[in-house]
Amino acid sequence: MAWALGLIGYPLGHSLSPRLHRAALAALGQTGDYRLYEVPPEDEDALRRLMDALRQGTLHGLNVTIPHKQRAAALVDALTPTAQAIGAVNTLFVRESRVWGDNTDAPGFWADLRVQLPKATAQPGVALVLGAGGAARAVVYALLSRGWRVRVVARRPTQAQALCEHLSAATAPPFCSPVVWETLADWLRETPDLIVNTTPVGMAPHAEASPWPAALPWPRNAALYDLVYNPRPTALVRQARAAGLPAVDGLGMLIEQAALAFERWTGLRAPREALGQAATAPPRSDT
Numbered sequence: 001m002a003w004a005l006g007l008i009g010y011p012l013g014h015s016l017s018p019r020l021h022r023a024a025l026a027a028l029g030q031t032g033d034y035r036l037y038e039v040p041p042e043d044e045d046a047l048r049r050l051m052d053a054l055r056q057g058t059l060h061g062l063n064v065t066i067p068h069k070q071r072a073a074a075l076v077d078a079l080t081p082t083a084q085a086i087g088a089v090n091t092l093f094v095r096e097s098r099v100w101g102d103n104t105d106a107p108g109f110w111a112d113l114r115v116q117l118p119k120a121t122a123q124p125g126v127a128l129v130l131g132a133g134g135a136a137r138a139v140v141y142a143l144l145s146r147g148w149r150v151r152v153v154a155r156r157p158t159q160a161q162a163l164c165e166h167l168s169a170a171t172a173p174p175f176c177s178p179v180v181w182e183t184l185a186d187w188l189r190e191t192p193d194l195i196v197n198t199t200p201v202g203m204a205p206h207a208e209a210s211p212w213p214a215a216l217p218w219p220r221n222a223a224l225y226d227l228v229y230n231p232r233p234t235a236l237v238r239q240a241r242a243a244g245l246p247a248v249d250g251l252g253m254l255i256e257q258a259a260l261a262f263e264r265w266t267g268l269r270a271p272r273e274a275l276g277q278a279a280t281a282p283p284r285s286d287t
């Protein structure tokens with residue numbers, strides 16, 4: 001069969017996903033394509049039509065990105081427990097003509113974090129998460145559900161508060177709490193085992209920006225994971241390494257969340273090496 005896969009979002013100009021999934025299909029000798037479906041934020045009818053195409057079998061699987069992750073979660077026929085807890089989906093797959101919503105960001109983050117920072121993640125600890133948007137929800141859920149305590153700092157404290165309230169309801173006991181930048185300094189020196197950046201700060205073309213305020217001390221014993229992966233290394237990763245922290249970017253998470261989605265759609269083991277090569281290859285002028 002020819003796989004009909006794709007990505008719903010808006011805008012989608014710079015997505016790496018087509019390159020990744022086409023490479024995965026090619027590496028396994030599968031035919032098919034991965035297309036971009038640009039759906040403006042207010043166009044719910046277009047989302048419904050794409051869900052119908054999945055039910056009817058003309059599409060076999062879709063990724064979902066900004067701004068549709070929460071809207072799509074409300075339109076599917078069923079949610080996996082992870083997507084239900086997070087309240088957002090990044091993957092749609094079909095079982096017996098029903099559209100399921102899943103969130104592979106959470107297991108993708110955790111899988112890469114464990115591989116990249118094994119010492120920091122050998123046992124549950126205390127994490128500081130920067131940002132409180134969609135990716136933060138997946139990251140905080142992944143940590144809370146593995147016994148971590150999490151503090152969330154965001155430029156809008158109400159957003160961090162809402163995130164913690166939502167996820168504390170899904171993962172008992174509730175160990176997520178918001179914190180404001182102004183009171184972080186003393187706590188920071190000794191406490192966190194892990195810092196995770198989930199803001200887009202530092203992404204190309206604003207590559208010199210960092211979400212870590214210059215005057216803030218770096219913790220003595222923490223490791224850093226930056227969800228941003230373009231450029232490599234990010235300014236934040238460079239800053240943390242200069243302060244002596246083990247630090248990695250989010251390219252491995254990108255690959256792992258794609259691999260998990262591919263496996264949901266096709267039932268085939270995703271070729272992670274091919275995904276990795278596609279993610280790091282220089283862009284071709286015809287794609």
Ligand code: NAP
Pocket residue numbers: 066105131132133134135136154155156159198199200201203211227228229250251253254255257
């Ligand atoms: P999002 O839902 O828009 O959330 C972004 C969060 O960052 C919000 O809390 C936002 O606050 C905050 N923020 C934005 N600009 C900021 C700034 N200049 N200073 C401080 N805070 C700022 O986006 P998302 O889906 O969570 O994605 C966030 C980043 O993670 C993106 O760069 C995305 O590419 C990356 N990501 C990577 C992977 C991976 O596989 N490596 C997976 C998912 C996401 P406001 O709401 O106040 O703007």
